[in-house]
Amino acid sequence: MASSWCWNCLSRLRLTPQALAPSATPRISNAPxxxxxxxxxxxxxxxxxxxxVQKHRVSASIKKKKKKPEQRSSGGGGRAMSPAERRALKxxxxxSNPNALEIESMVDLSAETMVDSRLRGTVLxxxxxxxxxxxxVEAFKPKQGWSVFRRPGTVLRRDTIEMxxxxxxxxxxxxxxxxxxxxxxxxxxxxxxxKSVHLLQAMAMAFLKKWVVITVPDARDLVCANTAYxxxxxxxxxxxxxxxxxxxxxxxTVEANRDLLAKLKVSQKHPSLPMLQPGSxxxxxxxxxxxxxxxxxxxxxxxxxxxxxxxxxxxLEKGFVARPPMLVTVDGLAHWMAxxxxxxxxxxxxxxxxxxxxxxxxxxxxxxxSLKNGGLxxxxxxxxxxxxxxxxxxxxxxxxxxxxxxxxxxxxYPNPAAYSGVDERVLEFLKPAEKAASPLELQILxxxxxxxxxxxxxxxxxxxxxxxxxxxQWVGExxxxxxxxxxxxxxKLGRRFRAASA
Amino acid sequence: MTPxxxxxxARAASALRQSTTPALASRSIASPARFRAIQPIQxxxxxxxxxxxxxxPQPDEQNFPTSDQLPDxxxxxxxxxxxxxxxxxxxxxxxxxELDQGSPVEEILSRDKQAxxxxxxxxxxxxxxxxxxxxxxxxxxxxxxxxxxxxxADGPSAEAAAALxxxxxxxxxxxxxxxxxxxxxxxxxxxxxxxxxxxNRYDTLQEQFTKLMMMDGKLTKAQKNMGIILEHxxxxxxxxMNPRRPLLDAPPASQMPLDPVNYLTVVVDSxxxxxxIRQQKGIAGGGAAVQIPMPLNLRQRxxxxxxxxxxxxxxxxxxxxxxxxxxxxxxxxxxxxxVWEKRDQQHxxxxxxxANLSTPMRR
Numbered sequence: 001m002a003s004s005w006c007w008n009c010l011s012r013l014r015l016t017p018q019a020l021a022p023s024a025t026p027r028i029s030n031a032p033x034x035x036x037x038x039x040x041x042x043x044x045x046x047x048x049x050x051x052x053v054q055k056h057r058v059s060a061s062i063k064k065k066k067k068k069p070e071q072r073s074s075g076g077g078g079r080a081m082s083p084a085e086r087r088a089l090k091x092x093x094x095x096s097n098p099n100a101l102e103i104e105s106m107v108d109l110s111a112e113t114m115v116d117s118r119l120r121g122t123v124l125x126x127x128x129x130x131x132x133x134x135x136x137v138e139a140f141k142p143k144q145g146w147s148v149f150r151r152p153g154t155v156l157r158r159d160t161i162e163m164x165x166x167x168x169x170x171x172x173x174x175x176x177x178x179x180x181x182x183x184x185x186x187x188x189x190x191x192x193x194x195k196s197v198h199l200l201q202a203m204a205m206a207f208l209k210k211w212v213v214i215t216v217p218d219a220r221d222l223v224c225a226n227t228a229y230x231x232x233x234x235x236x237x238x239x240x241x242x243x244x245x246x247x248x249x250x251x252x253t254v255e256a257n258r259d260l261l262a263k264l265k266v267s268q269k270h271p272s273l274p275m276l277q278p279g280s281x282x283x284x285x286x287x288x289x290x291x292x293x294x295x296x297x298x299x300x301x302x303x304x305x306x307x308x309x310x311x312x313x314x315x316l317e318k319g320f321v322a323r324p325p326m327l328v329t330v331d332g333l334a335h336w337m338a339x340x341x342x343x344x345x346x347x348x349x350x351x352x353x354x355x356x357x358x359x360x361x362x363x364x365x366x367x368x369x370s371l372k373n374g375g376l377x378x379x380x381x382x383x384x385x386x387x388x389x390x391x392x393x394x395x396x397x398x399x400x401x402x403x404x405x406x407x408x409x410x411x412x413y414p415n416p417a418a419y420s421g422v423d424e425r426v427l428e429f430l431k432p433a434e435k436a437a438s439p440l441e442l443q444i445l446x447x448x449x450x451x452x453x454x455x456x457x458x459x460x461x462x463x464x465x466x467x468x469x470x471x472x473q474w475v476g477e478x479x480x481x482x483x484x485x486x487x488x489x490x491x492k493l494g495r496r497f498r499a500a501s502a
Numbered sequence: 503m504t505p506x507x508x509x510x511x512a513r514a515a516s517a518l519r520q521s522t523t524p525a526l527a528s529r530s531i532a533s534p535a536r537f538r539a540i541q542p543i544q545x546x547x548x549x550x551x552x553x554x555x556x557x558x559p560q561p562d563e564q565n566f567p568t569s570d571q572l573p574d575x576x577x578x579x580x581x582x583x584x585x586x587x588x589x590x591x592x593x594x595x596x597x598x599x600e601l602d603q604g605s606p607v608e609e610i611l612s613r614d615k616q617a618x619x620x621x622x623x624x625x626x627x628x629x630x631x632x633x634x635x636x637x638x639x640x641x642x643x644x645x646x647x648x649x650x651x652x653x654x655a656d657g658p659s660a661e662a663a664a665a666l667x668x669x670x671x672x673x674x675x676x677x678x679x680x681x682x683x684x685x686x687x688x689x690x691x692x693x694x695x696x697x698x699x700x701x702n703r704y705d706t707l708q709e710q711f712t713k714l715m716m717m718d719g720k721l722t723k724a725q726k727n728m729g730i731i732l733e734h735x736x737x738x739x740x741x742x743m744n745p746r747r748p749l750l751d752a753p754p755a756s757q758m759p760l761d762p763v764n765y766l767t768v769v770v771d772s773x774x775x776x777x778x779i780r781q782q783k784g785i786a787g788g789g790a791a792v793q794i795p796m797p798l799n800l801r802q803r804x805x806x807x808x809x810x811x812x813x814x815x816x817x818x819x820x821x822x823x824x825x826x827x828x829x830x831x832x833x834x835x836x837x838x839x840x841v842w843e844k845r846d847q848q849h850x851x852x853x854x855x856x857a858n859l860s861t862p863m864r865r
Contacts, residue, residue, distance in 0.1 A: 081821040097737045099759035147737060464760040497708065497732050497763050 093140045094147035095131065101464040102150050109154070109201075111208050114164035115174070116156075121455035125153040130207050136255035138217035139200040143384075145491045149463050155456050155487065157194075157448050160201050167202070170325050170374050171209045180325075180374035182438045184365050186333065188396060189445030191383040192488020198445060199329045202378050206327035211375065212257050212307055214249070216361060219332035220385060221245065223340035223352050228293070231344075232356065238344060241356045243293030246300050249357075250289045253303075258283060265319045267312035270302040279319075282306055297356065304360075308372040326375035330361060332382040337392040337426045353425060365440055367433045390416065391423035395430035399442040402432035447485025450475060456487070460494040707767045707804060708732075714808045715827065727824040734828035735762040744837025748772075758835070769834050773810065773841050774803035775848045779855065794859060795852035810841045 081089070107113055109124040126134065131152070134140065146152045154160070165174065172179035187195050199215075206213050221227070227245045231238050254261060261283040270276055273295070276285060282303065289299030312320040330336075336358050339349040352358050364370040364377055371377070381392075397414035406412050416422040433439060448456070454475045460466040468474055482489035608625070611618050692698065704712070708728065716724035740755045749772040752758065758765045777798055781791040798806065815823075815830035833839040 085821070094737070099737060099740065101760070148733075467761065497704070497729075 091142055093135070093142055095140065095152050096146075097148050097150060100148060100150040101462065103459070103462045106151075106153065109204055109208070111168075114156075114205050114208070115161060115168055117161055119156050120158065120161060121449075121452040122156055123153040123455060123459040124156050125151055126204055127208075130204060133207055133213075133256045134200065134203060137203060137213055137215040137252055139203050139215070141196055144197065145495060148465055148495055149459075153459065154197055154201055154204075155448065155452060155459075157452050157487075159198060159443070159445060163198070163202055164205055167205045167209055167211075167376065170376060171211075180369075180372075182369050182371050182374055182377070184370075184377040184438060184440045185379070185443045186396065186399065186440065187378055187380040187443050187445060189381075190483070190486055192486045192491075193445040193447065194487045195380040195382065195445055196331055197487075199331060199378055199380055202327055202329060202376065206325075206376070207256075209325075210260060211324050212253075212260060212326045214253050214326060214328050216249070216330040219330055219358075220335040222355065222357055223335050223338075223342070225341035225343075229342055229355070237354060239354050239356055239359070240342065240350060241297045243296045245357055246296040247289055247291075247293050250286045250296065250300060250303065254283055254286045254290075260324065261286065264306070264321055264323065265316075266306060267309055267316050267320050268302070268305050269313050269316070270305075272298045273302055276302075310372045323373045325373055326371050328361065328364060328371075328375065328377050330379045332385075333379045334381050334387050334389055334392050336362060337395075337430075338387050338389040338423065351425065353429065362429065365430075367436045367438070369438065389423060389426065390420060391426035392430070394422060395427055396442055399430070399432050399440065400444075403442060447479075447483065448487055448490075449485060450479050453479045453482075453485050453490055456490060457494060466494055705763050705767070707770060708763055710801065710804060711766065711770070711808050714805065715812060715823075727827070730822075730824035731828040731831065732762040732766070734825065735759060735765050735831065738828075738832060741832055741835035743835070747837030747842055749835060765835070766831065769831050770804050770807045770811070773834055773839075773845050774807035775845050776803065777848075777852050778802075778806065779848065779851050782858075785858075792858045793851055793855040795855050807841070807845075810844050811839075814839055814841050 106125045107119065107122065108127050110127070113119055113124055128151070140146060140152075166183060168174035169176055169178045170181050170183065171177075187198055189195050203213050203215065216222070222242060222245055227242050229240045229242050231240050262281050264282045266276065266278075266280055266282065266285055270285075273285075273288065275288065285306065286299065286303050289296035289303075307323055307326060309323060336352045338352060340352045340355060342350040342355070344350055353362065365379065394414055394416050401413050402408075416427070430440070450472075454470065454472075457466060457470050457475055457478070461468075461470050478490060478493045479485050481493060608629075611621055611625075712724045712728045713721070715727055736759050738759065740757075740759055743749070743752075743755050749768050752768045752772075753761075753764070758768070775798070777795040780794045780796045782794050783789070783791045785792045811830050811834060812827060814833075815826040818826040818829055820826045820829055830839060830841075834841050
């Protein structure tokens with residue numbers, strides 16, 4: 001085709017400057033719009049030229065694609081568990097097995113049966129209406145074997161009956177009433193010896209006697225740096241409060257003691273809580289701290305002052321009811337006897353005794369009537385996830401020595417080894433007091449006796465879980481295997497699947 | 503007194519000795535008592551102990567690595583002298599058994615007039631007084647009629663003494679009977695409790711199932727999984743039985759969760775196939791395989807069923823392996839599982855392949 005340009009015109013055409021001519025490649029300018037796609041577009045793929053291009057120094061063997069191995073992390077094609085699901089499964093507490101046989105003549109724990117020494121060695125069922133209260137205070141632990149029986153029950157062992165009598169005394173009943181007495185105990189014992197269940201039994205008895213029950217189900221939760229903490233200004237050394245943990249404590253306490261707290265009216269003045277309506281109950285007071293962590297510590301202090309009040313303040317006498325005794329339990333005490341996982345501004349570890357929450361509950365163990373209306377303090381150690389602080393061990397040895405009548409000057413009195421780096425703060429705190437009105441005691445839980453073990457296994461047999469004849473010899477074998485009646489081991493032996501004999 | 507069995511054998515053997523058969527002669531008493539006494543030790547305690555094939559080990563077949571086959575010199579000399587002595591005699595009194603069992607001195611003396619003259623005075627007096635031979639106290643004391651009875655042949659009050667003896671016996675007897683040298687009752691060791699051995703502490707099927715679940719040799723993990731499975735069977739609701747898929751020897755459904763090991767056993771045994779199918783090539787010709795049913799023993803049947811159950815569980819959606827297997831076991835019990843179809847298929851092929859059983863399978 002002929003060009004529309006004529007020769008003349010072409011000859012007149014001059015070379016234009018480089019800048020004005022459109023370049024062959026797309027021009028990338030500083031234009032703010034629509035340049036990105038161009039810039040970051042994938043480079044054009046090369047054609048597959050394996051046939052043409054000879055690769056040198058590469059082995060020429062055929063590469064077979066490897067088959068991906070089957071996902072066998074959990075043995076097959078299940079979906080992975082989400083962390084929340086896993087946690088829920090770990091914390092799940094099952095209290096009933098509908099397949100287990102119902103025991104006809106099972107006696108419930110009650111104010112009469114809890115001190116009846118004739119029932120020693122039998123398994124007493126926990127009253128069904130109380131189960132929700134016990135669940136609220138987190139008395140049941142996931143690894144305890146409640147899930148194989150029809151309904152939860154506990155063995156009435158010697159320590160239980162003694163504790164029942166003590167609770168009866170403090171309530172002002174029984175043979176030797178001592179109303180208003182405060183008993184402080186550290187419960188220790190081997191793993192599986194029933195420390196947590198001992199606390200559970202104490203809670204059940206306290207609920208029966210209409211006490212206020214306040215629990216710390218796992219002491220570790222307060223020192224493992226999982227809940228928020230804020231420093232309190234003006235304290236020296238710097239102290240910290242854990243508002244969310246306090247809220248949770250209030251929720252727990254109100255849930256479990258609702259009936260009782262709804263009847264008790266506020267009887268003290270609380271200037272720090274201006275929103276508190278006059279004439280409200282303790283339940284209303286505690287509810288203030290449920291959702292507002294900012295004031296939860298103040299609410300707790302007010303709540304505690306109300307529970308330990310022995311007389312109403314001036315002007316608030318109307319409708320004052322005497323406060324009931326209290327049961328305070330802590331499980332896993334060892335975590336509070338070391339440095340916590342929290343850090344201060346200098347990134348040093350905060351000692352557990354510098355946390356207000358911890359300090360409050362530990363201060364109850366100190367000499368004096370920490371509970372004005374009487375009550376029982378049970379602080380148990382736990383051997384699962386145990387930080388095992390040396391100071392606590394020595395302190396408990398000292399308590400035992402003090403109970404055995406060994407004086408602090410005697411050479412048998414336990415002392416830390418030189419340069420052992422023991423926590424002096426803890427040792428000082430738990431030092432046994434001379435001539436105390438309500439001394440700190442150490443209670444050791446041992447194995448149960450053979451007779452009690454027999455009652456325990458009869459409970460298994462009646463539930464249809466053990467099919468052998470429960471004889472002296474049979475029980476004796478298991479009692480020996482369990483290290484002398486350690487009840488956690490007995491329970492494992494009872495539910496274990498073994499070949500049928502003969 | 504020690505039993506004199508050897509004397510009878512000696513007599514019997516002396517008759518045998520006249521036989522000329524060397525084999526019989528070799529069995530004679532010429533073999534020392536030492537060997538005869540230890541024969542039970544030689545007995546092999548194997549599984550086929552009873553039966554007619556039991557062979558008495560010959561005395562001259564004894565092979566001790568540390569002992570000679572022949573008796574030692576003194577024994578041999580004794581043996582020879584005894585035989586020589588006996589041949590000289592003709593009264594038939596057996597020769598000295600001192601070597602074998604030890605005779606009372608009186609017995610020896612009774613044979614030897616010369617020695618009787620020189621025997622101690624005490625013994626002479628004894629012989630004169632009673633007119634009976636004395637007895638070895640050690641041997642007599644073991645005899646039951648002597649034990650506890652005061653021998654009192656003569657005396658003014660024989661009846662009183664007898665009554666006294668009776669009283670003593672009565673006083674002593676319960677003690678002797680109840681506690682023969684033991685403070686408490688003798689412990690009774692159970693004879694056939696197989697669980698006494700720690701290796702057999704679990705049920706056979708439970709153990710087989712556990713080991714088939716094991717991966718990478720992690721037995722403890724498999725055992726833990728088995729624990730979760732049994733716990734699931736124990737706590738989950740009783741299976742709703744399908745009448746088309748009946749379980750063998752099953753207790754009522756409501757009772758099954760109470761015995762989870764039995765539950766598991768019933769389920770596995772119910773879906774276990776009776777045979778496997780062997781694909782035999784080269785019989786039919788043309789490259790086609792012939793399907794021949796081969797019978798399985800109990801353990802093999804169970805193994806197949808367990809493999810099917812574990813494979814069937816892989817398709818489930820539960821999160822953990824143990825939960826999947828447990829759910830599959832419950833599904834089998836309720837007749838919902840695909841394992842039943844597998845078993846039906848296997849049996850169908852087997853029934854159609856029965857005709858092939860007549861073909862010679864030996865190679």
